[in-house]
Amino acid sequence: MLLALKNVSKIYKLGDQEIRALNQVTVNIEEGEFVAVMGPSGSGKSTFLQVASLLSSTEEGTILLKEKNVTKYSEVELARLRNKEIGFVFQQFNLLARTSAIDNVALPLVYAGVGAAERRARAIEMLGKVGLSDRANNTPSQLSGGQQQRVAIARALINTPAIIFADEPTGNLDSKSGEDIKALLEQLHAEGKTIVMVTHEAEIARIAKRLILFHDGELIYDEKYGYNKHLKSQKTIEYVDMLKKTRKTPRLLFGKVTGK
Amino acid sequence: MNFINTFTIALRAILLNKRRSFLTMLGVIIGVGSVVLLTSLGTGLQSYVKDQFDSLGSNVLYVVPGNPFANGGAGSENAILERTKPTLKVKQVQDILRQNRDTITDGSSTVLDTAEAKYSNVTKRVTLYGVDASYPNVLNSPASKGVWFSQSDSDRSKRVALLGTTIAEELFGKTDPVNKRIKLNGQAYVVVGVLESKGGSFGGPSFDDYVYIPINTLFDNFSSQTVNRFIFKVRNQEELGIAKANIEKTMLKDLKKEEFTVFDQTELLKTINNVLGVLTAGLGGIAAISLVVGGIGIMNIMLVSVTERTREIGLRKALGATPNVILSQFLIEAALLSIIGGMIGVLIAYIGTLAVQSFFPAKILPESIALAFGVSTAIGIIFGAAPARNAAKLSPIEALRSE
Numbered sequence: 001m002l003l004a005l006k007n008v009s010k011i012y013k014l015g016d017q018e019i020r021a022l023n024q025v026t027v028n029i030e031e032g033e034f035v036a037v038m039g040p041s042g043s044g045k046s047t048f049l050q051v052a053s054l055l056s057s058t059e060e061g062t063i064l065l066k067e068k069n070v071t072k073y074s075e076v077e078l079a080r081l082r083n084k085e086i087g088f089v090f091q092q093f094n095l096l097a098r099t100s101a102i103d104n105v106a107l108p109l110v111y112a113g114v115g116a117a118e119r120r121a122r123a124i125e126m127l128g129k130v131g132l133s134d135r136a137n138n139t140p141s142q143l144s145g146g147q148q149q150r151v152a153i154a155r156a157l158i159n160t161p162a163i164i165f166a167d168e169p170t171g172n173l174d175s176k177s178g179e180d181i182k183a184l185l186e187q188l189h190a191e192g193k194t195i196v197m198v199t200h201e202a203e204i205a206r207i208a209k210r211l212i213l214f215h216d217g218e219l220i221y222d223e224k225y226g227y228n229k230h231l232k233s234q235k236t237i238e239y240v241d242m243l244k245k246t247r248k249t250p251r252l253l254f255g256k257v258t259g260k
Numbered sequence: 261m262n263f264i265n266t267f268t269i270a271l272r273a274i275l276l277n278k279r280r281s282f283l284t285m286l287g288v289i290i291g292v293g294s295v296v297l298l299t300s301l302g303t304g305l306q307s308y309v310k311d312q313f314d315s316l317g318s319n320v321l322y323v324v325p326g327n328p329f330a331n332g333g334a335g336s337e338n339a340i341l342e343r344t345k346p347t348l349k350v351k352q353v354q355d356i357l358r359q360n361r362d363t364i365t366d367g368s369s370t371v372l373d374t375a376e377a378k379y380s381n382v383t384k385r386v387t388l389y390g391v392d393a394s395y396p397n398v399l400n401s402p403a404s405k406g407v408w409f410s411q412s413d414s415d416r417s418k419r420v421a422l423l424g425t426t427i428a429e430e431l432f433g434k435t436d437p438v439n440k441r442i443k444l445n446g447q448a449y450v451v452v453g454v455l456e457s458k459g460g461s462f463g464g465p466s467f468d469d470y471v472y473i474p475i476n477t478l479f480d481n482f483s484s485q486t487v488n489r490f491i492f493k494v495r496n497q498e499e500l501g502i503a504k505a506n507i508e509k510t511m512l513k514d515l516k517k518e519e520f521t522v523f524d525q526t527e528l529l530k531t532i533n534n535v536l537g538v539l540t541a542g543l544g545g546i547a548a549i550s551l552v553v554g555g556i557g558i559m560n561i562m563l564v565s566v567t568e569r570t571r572e573i574g575l576r577k578a579l580g581a582t583p584n585v586i587l588s589q590f591l592i593e594a595a596l597l598s599i600i601g602g603m604i605g606v607l608i609a610y611i612g613t614l615a616v617q618s619f620f621p622a623k624i625l626p627e628s629i630a631l632a633f634g635v636s637t638a639i640g641i642i643f644g645a646a647p648a649r650n651a652a653k654l655s656p657i658e659a660l661r662s663e
Contacts, residue, residue: 055578055656076582083580094575094660098276110265111580155579 001067002162002194003029003052008061010047010217021047023217024061029163029196034189036208037198043214046167049198053086053165054078066162083111087156091168093148095140095155101127102136105154112159126154130184146177153184157193164188166197170204182207266585270592274600284561285601287554288639292605292632294547297612300624302540304613306533308621313525319497320399320525321364321504323348323490323511327521348487348520350475353392356492356510363503367492368392368399369475373484377471378443379431386427388444389470390478398493401467406438406453414474419481421449424468425457447481449473500524551635554601555643562594562647573651574659587652594644595637602636 010022022044029035029052039045050056051063054070057078062071070081088094095104106114106123114122127133130150140148149169156164169185170178186207189195199205213221274281325348353367371390376383393411396402409420421442428437437451458467479485494503507522566573573586581589606629613622 050657055660076584079577079580079582082578088578090660094571096572096575099272107576108579110269111576111585113262113265 001028002031002033002065004062004064005052006062006064008051008058008063010044010051010056011059020217022051022058025219026061027212027219027222029194031162031194032189032192033194033210034185034208035196035210035212036205037196037212037214038200038205039214040200042216044217045198045214047217048214048219049165049167049196052196053088053163054082079111083108084159085162087159087161087164089149089152089156089164089166089169091171093140093145093152093172095148095151097141098139100137100139101132101143101151101154104140104151105158107155108159122158123154126158127151129157130154144177145173146180149173149177149181150184153181153188157188163194163196166195168199169197170199170201178204263588266588267592270589270596273589273593274596280561281597284558285597285604287557288551288598288601288636289554289605289608291547291551291554292602292636293608293612294550294605295544296606296609296624296628296632297622298543298547299540299628300609300613301616301620301622302536302543303625303628304617304620304622306536306540307623309532309536310529313529318525319494319500321492321494321500321507321522322524322528323492323507323520323522324488325486325520327518348490349514350487352511352514353490355513356490356507359510360503360506363495363499363506365493365495366394366397367490368395369487369490370395371475371478371484371486371488373478373482375444375471375482376446377427377431379437379440382431384427384430386444386471387469388478388482389472390475390482390484391472392475395472395491398491401458402456403453404456405436406451409452409474414476417476417480418474419447419449419477420452420474422453422455422472423451424455424466424470424472426466426468427471428454444471444473445482551639555598555639558594558597558640559643559647562590562644563650565593566590566647566651569651570654570659570662573654574656574662577654577656578660583652586654587648590648590651591641591644594648595640598636598640598644599633602632605636606632 005025005027008022008025009020012019012021025044025048037045037048047056051058054063054065054073058071062069064070065081065085070078073081096107102120102123105126106119109119109122124133124136127136130153132147132150132154135143135147135151140151143151149172153164153169166185170181173181182204185195185197189207189209195208197204197208205211211221211223212219348369350369353369357364357367368391373388373390375386375388377386378384393409393414396408403422404425406422408422409418413420421444423431423437431437431442432440437454440451441448442451443449455467455472475487492503492507494500504522504524511520511522576586577583610624613624616622
């Protein structure tokens with residue numbers, strides 16, 4: 001088991017009020033899985049991503065990464081762990097401005113203490129893998145959205161992490177670039193990479209092999225195991241049914257229906 | 261994560277926005293530049309004064325009436341009053357020389373006055389310097405043309421004179437003054453020699469401006485009747501103390517303790533240097549304030565920079581940068597800005613010093629440069645600390661969420 005969350009909660013205190021962005025979430029992710037995380041806004045899917053990718057600490061529960069309990073790790077230890085085991089792909093790419101593609105891709109290696117020559121070599125290799133060898137020296141402003149996201153994916157891969165976490169990877173892209181990124185993610189999955197992806201687009205969610213669903217901070221549905229028994233209600237069933245249906249139709253946004 | 265990597269990241273960040281970086285540095289550039297330039301002027305002056313004293317010859321003891329160092333020191337109103345007290349007598353020089361033959365090589369009385377000098381159609385107000393024939397032996401003043409007057413010339417109050425280089429040039433132009441006659445207050449004097457140049461005396465009359473005549477001649481023909489001071493040449497540096505004590509002993513036979521003062525160059529030099537030192541420190545202090553302002557400028561810009569780069573900091577942290585790494589990055593950025601600004605400031609001060617050297621003594625010491633470097637680094641680190649800490653403390657999630 002690669003990543004295991006057990007009874008994890010994320011609690012914010014507002015005065016004397018307690019807000020549970022995540023409530024007692026238990027989920028296991030095996031090596032090589034491709035998981036889509038869905039749910040309406042405010043459902044906690046983004047919070048889940050933050051906690052699972054070790055960006056945010058938890059107030060309750062335990063997290064095990066590669067069998068190690070990392071729940072109480074310090075900020076420094078978590079940073080090191082993220083550097084080594086986690087790859088990030090953001091909706092807004094988050095590349096360093098006015099910095100070349102090569103230097104962007106190599107950034108995780110800088111924090112891993114890798115020397116300049118090796119960094120350069122590995123970055124070029126990774127850019128080749130995502131099909132951007134000829135754009136090595138371009139800065140983000142000289143790249144299209146799709147190309148920028150590919151650079152970001154190359155960056156996420158460069159330290160051979162255990163898991164890739166993608167947060168709406170096609171959210172800022174046009175449909176053509178979105179297709180390119182979809183294809184790239186599918187290819188990575190076929191090569192054995194473990195990917196956890198938050199998306200609200202059913203079209204994108206389709207390429208994943210497993211769907212988990214959040215609602216009001218609860219994990220209400222895990223395709224692998226079925227419903228969360230405690231939360232199974234008529235409303236939830238309708239919810240999931242609609243989702244299952246929409247997974248098969250293109251471009252149906254959650255909560256909104258856009259005509260074709 | 262080693263120092264070189266952080267350093268490269270910091271350097272790159274500075275180069276990424278050259279205009280902003282330069283504007284940030286401007287305060288430090290001006291601060292360091294002015295401190296180094298002003299202190300170089302001060303040190304230059306001090307060193308110049310010392311050179312002037314050295315050129316007169318070391319191991320010289322002076323005896324003056326009263327105590328010019330009390331109540332305000334040399335140059336004050338009190339000192340001028342003291343100088344004209346009629347306490348020194350020419351014969352005292354002879355007594356002192358006789359009794360200290362092994363420690364004191366020679367001595368002379370001196371007195372200053374003024375007169376109108378005339379040669380052919382050039383008239384000029386000059387300073388008269390009445391001295392004994394032994395003067396050149398005491399204060400290293402050889403004649404470049406002609407000769408010094410002799411003791412017998414002095415005893416007989418002969419009307420002979422030596423000219424300082426500048427006066428010679430002003431009265432005679434290119435003509436050789438030796439054996440020509442000049443008029444001093446209407447009386448004829450024969451020029452027997454011209455002295456070697458002693459160089460400018462900044463801010464005061466130069467030895468090159470004087471007209472040197474025998475002291476007795478001065479007393480007989482001009483208004484001054486009192487000796488201004490004695491000067492004695494001591495054989496060895498080590499014997500200065502002994503010679504000083506012996507001179508005081510001799511003088512005390514005729515005079516009371518407060519009626520004369522014996523001192524050597526070093527005390528005079530010390531007084532002057534003290535004044536210059538205070539002046540330099542004062543100017544330096546004012547300039548240092550601008551350094552503080554420069555540091556505040558760095559802090560402000562770094563604060564803005566951190567806010568603007570919050571997203572970037574969040575990303576770096578997500579990718580594995582620990583708080584310390586972020587702290588180092590921004591501290592180094594601030595320090596680099598400050599150091600580069602400091603070095604530019606030193607460069608400007610150096611150019612300024614060169615420019616000024618033609619009419620003002622100025623000298624940059626290597627210590628000043630090292631100090632400027634050290635202070636710049638400190639300023640960068642001190643004023644960069646708060647912004648750097650802000651950056652290090654950012655939570656990755658909050659940071660990534662920001663605009």
